[in-house]
Amino acid sequence: MAMFKDVLETVRMIEKERLDIRTITMGISLLDCIDSSGAKSRQKIYExxxxxxxxxxxxxxxxxxxxxxxxxxxxxSVTPIALIAGSSDDLNYVEYAKILDAAAATVGINFIGGFSALVPKGFTKGDRILIDSIPEALATTNCVCSSVNLGSSKAGINMDAVKRLGEVIKETAYLTRDADSIGCAKFVAFANAVEDNPFMAGAFHGVGEAESVLNVGVSGPGVVKRALEKAQDASFGEMAEIIKKTAFKITRAGHLVGTTVAERLNVPFGILDLSLAPTPEVGDSVARILEEMGLEHCGTHGTTAALAMLNDAVKKGGIMASTSVGGFSGAFIPVSEDEGMIEAVECGALTFDKLEAMTSVCSVGIDMVAIPGDTPASTISGILADEAAIGVINNKTTGVRIIPVYGKDVGDTAEFGGLLGRAPIMPVNKNDCSVFVNRGGQIPAPIHSFKN
Amino acid sequence: MRAVVTVIGKDRTGIIYNVSKILAENDVNIEDISQTVMHDFFTMIMLVDMTNMSVDFNVLKSALEKAGETIGMSIRIQHEDLFNAMHTI
Structure with a gap:
């Protein structure tokens, strides 16, 4: 039997510090659902x-x-639909999104990811049709999430995709204007996308994956914050140690849940993604962990260093605890989903530019950031290009999930509800970057030596 | 299959009686008990064996939770695996 204090610690983590398994995500390959008839393909997908x-x-x-x-x-999560639908004669893939939505409703899940295309080096016919279908697909479905991988450290950045996705995000915002442009909250543009990520909106089942797997996403920012609260005078080395130990325990809980569910469903266990994923609830914030380290507000000078240490220590603790660590595994910084981030933006401590800097040292990227609805598509493309560049040059995953909230401006707040939270509209740089974005073509793959 | 029962709340008479009665009625054997009272705050942890349990786990769980509500305590039952996973290398 685990020791008395260990039992109480676990109970406290769950009851008071919001330790939870954030998601169990079943990855399903749809490669055998390819058919020259779109209708037949969709029937196979649903089945x-x-x-x-x-x-x-x-x-x-x-x-x-x-x-x-x-x-x-x-x-x-499913195989990127562009790969599945590409062999059909369909000229629009919205029906594929609808069938995913219907299947999700039937099995009772809340999100299904994989309305996706992988275009780091160029487009296939299917990729183009899928990208064109994203706005309507996200506006007419409830549970479907979409993602596009537009760059990689091996291929560089597909700037044609960057340009087009700026427009796609604007169109999605317009089509879902009645709900604060919520469609954009279900779309991520990645560089170096991972193929086994269990977290939405960017989950898809990569082509290198098995027929079906069970991936798990664990969270627990509240647990880490509480552990640091008890060590007010700790040095950085001691703080790193505390975070590692906490991450270890959280990961072990996730590993147990993942392997148990996988066994009962008779599918292989895939990966465990140990990411500190916040929710809008008090006590479940990544920003508050950074503040616990001694920052007045998240976003002030020192924030990037604090986040870098947190992210690294989380990975180290998690890797020790499970041999199947994958996905992103680090800290997420979605603004609308983190009560501390929201406050930091509202009080002026956290700016868009600082968020961009933070994304160079943590998991994912510009996440759940609401910007003025009249932001030009080219500016959004510029944001996508910047974020992709950080990922491609630094050999890490970056993503952008940004919401140009139709009809709203700086000073307003977008309400998404539930886990997606609420987001104060953040100002963006108003200088034009359209000439840059409109050049088209590919930013070449970066050199992998001479790293300075 | 073993589980851990955690009972937390303000101290009063009959806590162990109320919990162990439900366990006995459902053929769940108590293997170990630890308890402490600090500032009128009662904490008890029981390790129980469910091999011969005569009801479904969820039925036992609901019965314990209901008893907890009646005596004003929080009573949880969780499979032992979670604690072993988190606290042993």
Whole structure:
């Protein structure tokens, strides 16, 4: 039996510090659903997802009950639809999004990811059609999430994709204008996208993955913050040690849940993504961890260093705890989903430029940031290009999930509700970058030596 | 299969009686008990064996939670695996 204090520590983490399993995400390959007839392909997709994931929610809830640890989301990721739909004669892939939505509703999950295209070096016919279909797909479905990988350290950055996606994000914002442009919250533009990420909106099931796997995303910013609260005078080395130990425990809980669910569903366990993913609830914030280290507000000088240390220590603790660590594994900094980030933006401590700097040292990137609705598409493309450049040059994943909230401006707030939270509209640089964005072509792959 | 029962709340009479009664009624064997009272705050942890349990785990869990509400305590039951995973290397 674990020691008395260990049992109490676990109970406290769950009850008071919001330790939870953020998501169990079943990855499903749809490669065998390819058909020259779009209708037949979609029928196969629906049949396969509902068959393989039939018991996902039921088993998830059962394990949640037995172990007494909440599993907040049950989700599915599928093979990028551009690869599946490309062989059909369809000229629009919205129907594919609708069938994913229908399958998600049938099995009772809240998000399905994989309405995606991988275009770091160029477009296929299917990629182009899929990208053109994104605005309508996100506006007419509830659970479908979309992503596009537009650059990689090996291929460089597809600037034609960057340009087009700026327009796609604007169109999506317009089509979902009645709900604060929420469609954009379901779309991520990646550089160096990972193929086994369980977190939305960027989850998809890579082509190198098995037929079906069970991935797990663990969270627990509240647990890390509480652990640091108890060590007010700790040096950086001591803080890193505390974070590592905490990350270790959280990861072990996630590993247990993941392997147990996988076993019961009779699918292989894929990866465990240990990411500190905040929620808008008080006590579940990454920004507050950084502030606990001694920053008045997240966003002030020192924030990038604090985040770098946090991210690194989380990875080290997690890697020790599970042999199957994958996905992003680090700290997320979505503004609208983090109560501390929201406050930091509202009080002027956290700016867009600082967020960009922070993305160079943590998982993912500019995430759930609301900007004025009249921001030009070219400016959004400029943001995508900057973020992709950080990822491509530094050999890391970066993403952009940005919402140009239609009809709103700086001083307003966008309300997304639930886990997506609320976002104060942040100002962006108003100087024009359209000539740069309109050049077209490819930013060449970076050199991988002479790193200075 | 073993589980850990955690009982936390303000101290009062009959806590162990109320919890162990439910366990006995459902053929769950208590293997170990630790408890402490600090400033009227009662904390008890029981390790129980569910091999011969006569009901479904969820039924036992609900019964314990209901008893907790009646006596004003928080009573949880969780599989032992979680604690072993988190606290042993």
């Amino acid at each position: 396969k997802i509902t068959r393989l994931a039939e018991n996902l929610v039921k088993e998830g809830e059962r394990i949640e009950n037995e172990l007494g640890i909440p599993i907040v989301n049950k989700r599915i």
